[in-house]
Amino acid sequence: MNVGIGLPIGEPATLLTWAESADAGPFSTLGLLDRLVYDNPEPLVALAVLAGATSRIRVQTEVLLAPLRDTALLAKQAATLDRMTGGRLVLGLGIGGRDHDHQVTGIDMRTRGRRLDEQMAVLRRLWSGTPYGDGVGPIGPPPARPGGPEVLFGGFRPAALERVARWGDGFLAAAPPSWAGGLFDIVRTFWREYGRDGEPRVVAQVNVALGPQDVIDDARSRMHDYYAFTGTADRMVAGLLTTPTGIRDAIAAFADLGADEVMLYCYGVDPHQVDRLADAL
Template sequence: MDVGVAVPQMAEGYGPGTTVDWARGIDAGPFSSVSAGERVTFSNPEMVATLAACAAVTERVRVFANLWVLPQHAMPMVAQQIGTLDHLARGRLDVAVGVGARDDDYRAVGRDFSNRHSRLDSNIAELRQLLAGHPPFDGAEPVGPLPLQPGGPRILAGAMGPKAMRRAARWADGISGFDIAGDREAISRVNALAERCWEEAGRDAPPVKISGCFVAVGIGDAAETLRSFTARYLGFLGPELAGAIAKTAITATPDALRGVLDGAEQAGCDEFIVVPATTDLRCLDAVADVVAARG
């Protein structure tokens, strides 16, 4: 199983040099990918610009957009951004897409929060056409640049429930899930559901299966850092629910991280994404030690 690392864009203290420092460190470590996600009404830097910086300063790891909230955007612009990122990464781009869970982000960009699941299906159909070089309308030129990867990068679905998984099985190359506790049984259930839905959809190849969790290791007061980060990230759910969920985030020691990674591999993951709860580079060093020791 591969292990990727997200830049800590949702953590407090993310500064002007954080993206480049972490991306270079990830590229130099025993990791498979560097990733960033999308939120609008939060403190994080914007995903596409962040990934562009990651692509420019890395040579080896995949560059992973995890996760692109497609119904918030116009597909020709997304196609151009994907093509540009794939060029900057020299064909190393992967993309996960989903519908998001935050009404405020949709409101902030003037998009409707309702019917977003069905819109995602049509978004994907349009996006794949654009990435294959079809113009956005009759008489127009194609949206450029076309990705270096023919037809575009692989597209994974941020689907975890049965209904979303069945829809994803029609168009995705795999899934990008997440479990705050990094629980093997929970991850295994999602992966088994994906395999079943892909089989029922008559897909020739099994789904790529990726998961991840929040992590804080190698720093002082790691457990509290992890808890407070998780509660802050989930603040849109309200303080009571966010605090309750934050108590399930327990990957705050090297031993706990080893257990999570072993469990994810047993659950059938092809890759696991470590999402740091801190910008402290000692966390990246500690994660690298754990991953290197796994062989």
């Protein structure tokens, strides 16, 4: 079971410390959330900086809101980062659910799923070296991974789960073990229906905070603010894991469900959590 670190978004200047500690530890991946109308670092820019400060750990968007971005530019940015990191980029994509993020980019929320499907057709074509069309292109550089960086999709609705099989390499599950297993089964069913070889890669997400009470309180406060728009922030904060035993049990539960990796997402900004999590593992 691979275990990654989901980076906090509250103090961008500390993320180099987080990344260097994680790269020296047992962790497989650095993940970063995405929002536009929020005080968070832009994930592709931030992960490019962190990739340059590390040597082996993967960098992962979780999830990048692709419909908010220009498709050709996103193809070039992702290919560049994948090429310059030697294939360490994992592109987690989703459609987002916050009105303001779409409002400021002029994207109609009602069509964001359809837009993502259209974007994926273009991204896959450009990453394969095919011209954009109408005598334009190709758009380089070629990514390190043939066909483009690994693409994972997040989401819960059937259309999002089907998208994993149609366009992706795997599934990002921001759900507890109690109901993530059903999502895994649906994704695997779609995978077989599309005649895909092997199995989809499954990455789970667990929200955690380890440390003294002020670290835990900070994490709860920041997590509540981040998810306030959902109306269910209290319930989500209540699920924050704050003990080594609770974290190990969650990882074991996801392993039993066949997950390939668990991302331990941190909202508290204390970078010493990396070492505490390493010790907990």
